[in-house]
Amino acid sequence: MNGKALIQALNGVYEWVDKRLHVTDLFNHTAGHPIPKSSASWFYVFGSATLLCFMIQLLTGCLLALVYVPSAAEAYTTLEYLTFRQELGWFLRATHYWGSNFMVGIMLIHVTQVFLFGAYKYPREITWMSGVVLMLLTLGLAFTGQVMRFDEDAYWGLGIGAAIAGRSPMIGQQVVNFMLGGPIIASETLSRFFTLHVFVLPGSVLALVALHLRMVLTKGINEYPKPGQIVRKETYDKEYATIIKKEGIPFFPHGIWKDLVAASIVIGGILFCVLMFGPKGPLGEPNPTQIDTVPRPDFFFLWIFAIAALMPDYMETFMLLVAPPIIIGLLFILPFINNTGEKSWRRRPIAVLSVILIYLSLGLLTYLGQTSPWSPDMKAWSGAETPREFVEGRSPLELQGLAVLQNKQCRNCHAIDGIGGHRGPDLADVGTRLTKDQLVRQIIQGGGNMPAYGKNLSPYETEALVAYMVSLHPKDELPARDSTIPATPAPLSVQEGEQHEAVGAH
Numbered sequence: 001m002n003g004k005a006l007i008q009a010l011n012g013v014y015e016w017v018d019k020r021l022h023v024t025d026l027f028n029h030t031a032g033h034p035i036p037k038s039s040a041s042w043f044y045v046f047g048s049a050t051l052l053c054f055m056i057q058l059l060t061g062c063l064l065a066l067v068y069v070p071s072a073a074e075a076y077t078t079l080e081y082l083t084f085r086q087e088l089g090w091f092l093r094a095t096h097y098w099g100s101n102f103m104v105g106i107m108l109i110h111v112t113q114v115f116l117f118g119a120y121k122y123p124r125e126i127t128w129m130s131g132v133v134l135m136l137l138t139l140g141l142a143f144t145g146q147v148m149r150f151d152e153d154a155y156w157g158l159g160i161g162a163a164i165a166g167r168s169p170m171i172g173q174q175v176v177n178f179m180l181g182g183p184i185i186a187s188e189t190l191s192r193f194f195t196l197h198v199f200v201l202p203g204s205v206l207a208l209v210a211l212h213l214r215m216v217l218t219k220g221i222n223e224y225p226k227p228g229q230i231v232r233k234e235t236y237d238k239e240y241a242t243i244i245k246k247e248g249i250p251f252f253p254h255g256i257w258k259d260l261v262a263a264s265i266v267i268g269g270i271l272f273c274v275l276m277f278g279p280k281g282p283l284g285e286p287n288p289t290q291i292d293t294v295p296r297p298d299f300f301f302l303w304i305f306a307i308a309a310l311m312p313d314y315m316e317t318f319m320l321l322v323a324p325p326i327i328i329g330l331l332f333i334l335p336f337i338n339n340t341g342e343k344s345w346r347r348r349p350i351a352v353l354s355v356i357l358i359y360l361s362l363g364l365l366t367y368l369g370q371t372s373p374w375s376p377d378m379k380a381w382s383g384a385e386t387p388r389e390f391v392e393g394r395s396p397l398e399l400q401g402l403a404v405l406q407n408k409q410c411r412n413c414h415a416i417d418g419i420g421g422h423r424g425p426d427l428a429d430v431g432t433r434l435t436k437d438q439l440v441r442q443i444i445q446g447g448g449n450m451p452a453y454g455k456n457l458s459p460y461e462t463e464a465l466v467a468y469m470v471s472l473h474p475k476d477e478l479p480a481r482d483s484t485i486p487a488t489p490a491p492l493s494v495q496e497g498e499q500h501e502a503v504g505a506h
Contacts, residue, residue, distance in 0.1 A: 031256070033217055034248035036240075038224035040255040043117070045262035046110035050138075052263050053103035054205065056270070057141070060096040061198065068148070070194035072187040072286075075150040079282045093279035098270050100142055104300045106266070107138055112355055118343030119222035121231050125335035127215040132331045134208050137201055139300070144197035146298050150190060155286035156295035158185050160308070164320045185286075220244070225343035232340060302369030303362050309372070387417050390428070394471060401468025404461045408453070416472075424450060431473035435480045439466045 181188025
């Protein structure tokens with residue numbers, strides 16, 4: 001068979017398949033659908049890049065599931081086997097982990113671009129709302145994926161999540177039992193999260209992606225917004241059809257090449273991180289009796305970790321249970337609050353300012369969550385040196401107080417001149433902030449994040465500790481005093497002498 005005959009045979013096969021599956025029509029309505037020429041922009045590659053990351057997660061996740069055992073007794077051992085013994089197991093774990101990081105990061109960029117470009121406005125309301133659900137599902141995949149590592153970070157992260165769920169009024173305990181599969185973290189917990197991570201959430205993502213792409217194909221890709229180009233419900237559909245007619249180009253092959261370049265960059269970035277940094281964990285075993293640990297979530301949840309640690313006690317329930325539904329609700333109704341008018345970010349300063357403030361806040365909170373300055377330094381009581389100037393010149397009682405400060409592990413949470421833990425305030429000048437009576441009350445009764453030590457210290461230890469802390473003040477500053485007591489009261493004998501002199505003068 002010559003070449004011409006082969007081509008004719010292949011064409012015949014294609015025509016036979018096309019008449020039954022309508023492949024040509026399917027292509028024309030998907031990859032070949034027309035898009036505005038202005039939409040073939042580098043700003044529009046983040047949606048397809050997010051989808052690419054999800055496909056990488058599906059592939060690597062399926063391969064990992066062949067070895068992973070979702071059991072509290074074997075999950076940690078499974079990860080060690082994958083990381084250190086299974087051929088290329090470390091590569092699969094690292095690719096899955098860094099693919100998750102890239103997916104969340106690119107997804108946030110995509111959501112930001114859609115918001116700034118006004119792509120949530122008429123007639124793309126459902127496209128936006130399905131995207132919001134996809135964002136939540138992606139974060140759900142990220143959280144349940146962290147649980148799959150089932151190391152100390154995963155264990156304590158689950159504990160924090162259960163504690164938050166337990167604050168739900170009326171049904172708190174029922175929610176916790178449903179979440180954990182019982183009152184405690186056990187094999188049932190891991191089994192439930194495995195089901196969520198491997199079946200429920202990916203299936204939901206696939207369904208929502210289908211809806212999302214369907215809306216993109218039916219309502220079109222948002223044209224690149226120009227200042228002064230106003231969205232009006234009465235005229236927008238005709239205006240968009242005119243744009244497609246005048247300057248529309250098929251997505252394949254003219255519009256797809258930038259997406260392919262972006263996909264190459266994403267794959268290269270993931271591989272670079274895989275080879276340079278490897279997989280995350282597993283860290284320490286999930287031991288509930290081990291408190292000498294500072295668990296942290298993955299980077300996309302560090303800001304929540306920071307908020308939970310920094311906010312006042314009275315705001316916890318509101319911030320953890322009330323604020324999230326309000327924020328999600330606002331995202332859902334955004335297309336109905338503001339679905340017409342200006343699209344260009346150049347004419348929407350409030351939108352730009354909102355994005356800047358949100359990212360600055362998230363960046364700062366993420367940094368604080370990574371450094372976690374509030375976390376106790378569990379080894380400071382035995383390893384943190386006390387600066388010489390806070391030892392010299394002290395009385396025997398005050399030196400006994402310093403020994404109590406060290407031996408009772410106060411240095412784990414309190415630094416002295418920056419040396420030690422940072423959970424509580426630095427004690428270098430505590431003598432200028434609190435009086436002796438206030439120090440006694442704070443130590444015995446506790447307050448804020450500080451536990452009460454009344455039952456853990458003898459009266460002598462309390463007296464010595466307070467004496468040392470009163471001495472902690474700069475040389476040029478006086479210790480704190482009760483404002484109701486005169487600073488330098490005159491001795492009684494002097495006062496009586498002055499009174500006698502006054503009487504004699506009369």
